[in-house]
Amino acid sequence: MxxxxxxxxxxxxxxxxxxxxxxxxxxxxxxxxxxxxxxxxxxxxxxxxxxxxxxxxxxxxxxxxxxxxxxxxxxxxxxxxxRGDKPVGRVAIGTVKGDLHDIGKNLVASLLEGGGFEVIDLGVNVPPEKFIEVINTRQANIVAMSALLTTTMPAMRTTIEALKKAGVRDKVKVLIGGAPITQKYADEIGADGYSENAVGAVALAKRAVAA
Amino acid sequence: MNSRERVLAHIAGQPVDRLPLMPITMMLACQGIGARYRDYCTDYRVLVEGQIHVAETYGFDYVNTMSDPAREAADCGAAIEYFENQPVAILEDQALLTEKTTLATLKIPDPLGGGRMHNGIRAIGLFKERVGNEKMVEGWVEGPIAEASDLRGINTLMTDFFDDPVFVKDLFAFVVEMELRFAREQIQAGADMIGMGDAAASLVGPQIYEEFVWPYEKQLVDGIHAMGGRVRLHICGNTRRILKGMGSLGCEVVDLDSLAALSDARQQAAPGQILLGNMNPVTILRNGTPELVTQVAAECHRQAGSRFIVGAGCEVPRDTPPENLRALCEYARHHAP
The missing domain is CATH 1.10.1240.10 (Methionine synthase domain)
Known part of the structure; x- marks a missing residue:
């Protein structure tokens, strides 16, 4: 062996x-x-x-x-x-609608998977409805969104609003990241957490599911 | 001393009246004339109008043809997506070189063949006509790793370095030949300087940069010099570990993003290297105050020393408050190198 x-x-x-x-x-x-x-x-x-x-x-x-x-x-x-073993958490991850830059998102997804999370990678240019669908059908308890451009950042706010409208906002923690994102922006749009790098995102997700 | 004279004199190491000012603007320039960004990317007349407007409004010393990274890839036949109000993007899931064997039959597109590269070359011609004696006219090419990422898919290229290094080098050689043809036409159309954007270089460490990227960047820079052009290198992202290489390519200007320190670049780059940058375009320039912008510009100048050009770390965001951008410009206007 x-x-x-x-x-x-x-x-x-x-x-x-x-x-x-x-x-x-x-x-x-x-x-x-x-x-x-x-x-x-x-x-x-x-x-x-x-x-x-x-x-x-x-x-x-x-x-x-x-x-x-x-x-x-x-x-x-x-x-x-x-055999029914549960992952640490289930993360629905994607770049927001309009944003096709996914390398940062892919790093975070890999490290989350390496941290014991089940990662549902929705890819790029993900509309809010897609996140909602995965929360409902696959019981994701974390939504992780990324944006590289200042012009696509506002889609994070739109997505959070859509989660509220669909009545699923309380079922998930919303984590965000990407080059133009700041903690201040995360606070402004009502996200539950922000990390400036991929390693920090894993710790953040672990804290989010423990809370 | 007009803008063009100022930048050329500064590059030549001659005295200038004040610091040159060359921040990158694209979407902000487009917004200034109330145009759709899609038109800015596809119609050189819109781009030229937007660039001249922003340069005259803020007193920039140059105009530039960059709108998005997909000109060359589009002409090669890569699948791209146009958006109404943001840059053209490359569709990685349909990458042109998904199959590596495609490279063997891929033809270098004619830069004057009526495609997106041709559009960029036409912009230079119009710039030359409108402001060519007054302002620096800067063209643009993608660097080897940036363009290879566009053709192969950035995620795939990152693993190719380990899986198939020979393919990577063949791909980079193809890219350099294509970019040199594109650069040649831009210089012939009147470009004073060629910007070389090699964003993906910040994703790799010094080992891969030195083995794979630097030699091809060097070929491109040397080739542009041989055509009588000048080069501004811009690499988005954290370049802290590759500064020495960037600073030894022989580029006239090394334009640094905010994640690497100008003081480190100054220590590691060749003596006399002109550095440009590098305040954080979002947290300082867009989200800050005029006072903060002035303070950070002064700090950048202090770190870079006299061989310095004023600019931000990367593109000035579209929704930057005018008073903040003005503060950056005022710094250049009131300071000698």
Whole structure:
């Protein structure tokens, strides 16, 4: 049996092939899937986040680590779902309507997934109705929105208003981020939280579901 | 000394009457003439009108043809989306080079073939006619990693560095050849300077920047110089770890975003490098007060030293209060380098 600790190394170094192979072998050997997530994958993505924050890793390194994590998660997640294990939280994430810039959103989504969240990635240019639908149909408890442009920021306010109108605002915490966003803006539009970077967004989401 | 003379003299290291002033404006320039941004991107006459209006209103020393990053990609055949009132965007889920093999058959579009690049070249011709003796006329090309991102999809390109480095280098070589052809036509149409926007460079670390990006940026800069052009490099985002490379490309102007410090750039760049920037365009210029803008402009000047041009870290947002932008301009007007 390969040492599951190698899973940690495979995720940190962004080796998707090894990550998948080690996971498959460990599962075949009877290792608990949740243990693989909690003992190796979450700490690995924590380390990736730390290196990213310390300017040791940059976007390419983070994305290949995320890919290695996802390769393992794809075989682990169905097992967790089948036995009824619940994720830390369910996040519906997307760039707001009119905004097609998604690299920041993708970094946050990967780190959230690495932090044990189930991430429902709605992609780019997401209209408010789409967020509402996912809150209703998939019980998302966090809505995470991103905007890169000052011209698309107002869609965050529009989305929050739409959540209120649809009667689902109280079911979710709304977190926002993106280059032009500030805490002041988050307060103004009634968002529950703002993070200026991807690593901070995970801590913010954890606080949001604990509150 | 008029605007053009001021910038050219400053670049040449000769005395000037005051600090040159070259902030990037696009949507603000369009708003100033009450036009739709879609028209600003697609009709060079609207762009020229907007740029001249904003430059004359605020006393900028230059005009510029940049409207969005998708001119070259659109002419290559990439899927793009037009919006009524924001920049043209590239549809990454339909990226032109989703299949890497497409690169082998991709033809460099003719910059004078009636497409979006041609539109930009026409803008230069009209600028030259209208304000060419008075103000600097700046054209624009995308840098190697920015344009490669537009053609391949930025998320995919980021992993290509590890998965297929040979492809990345082939793609960058294609981009450099295309951008040099585009730059040549812009210079022939009368551009005094070519802006080179390489935004995605701030997403990679020093290792990838030095191995993949810098050599192609250098080819582009050297090529533009060989045509008699000058280069303003602008990289959006946090460039703290690649400042040394940016400052050693030989660009006439290195235009810095707010996430890297001008003091760091000054230490790491080649001696005498002109630096431009770099106050936060949102939190300071748009959300601040005239007093704060003046204070931060002074701090930028202090950090950059005399080889400095006044501007913001990135595009001046459309809804920036005029009094804040005026404060930035006044700083340039009342200070010698």
């Amino acid at each position: 390969p040492d599951p600790k190698l899973l940690y190394d495979a995720v940190v170094s962004g080796d998707a092939k090894s990550s998948l192979a080690i996971t498959q072998q460990a599962l075949a050997d009877g290792v608990d899937p949740l243990q693989l997530v909690n003992d190796y994958m979450v700490p690995a993505m924590d380390e990736v986040g730390r290196r990213f924050e310390a300017n040791e890793y940059f976007v390419p390194e983070l994305l290949i680590s995320a890919r290695a994590m996802k390769a393992a998660l794809e075989v682990i997640r169905p097992l967790l779902v089948a």
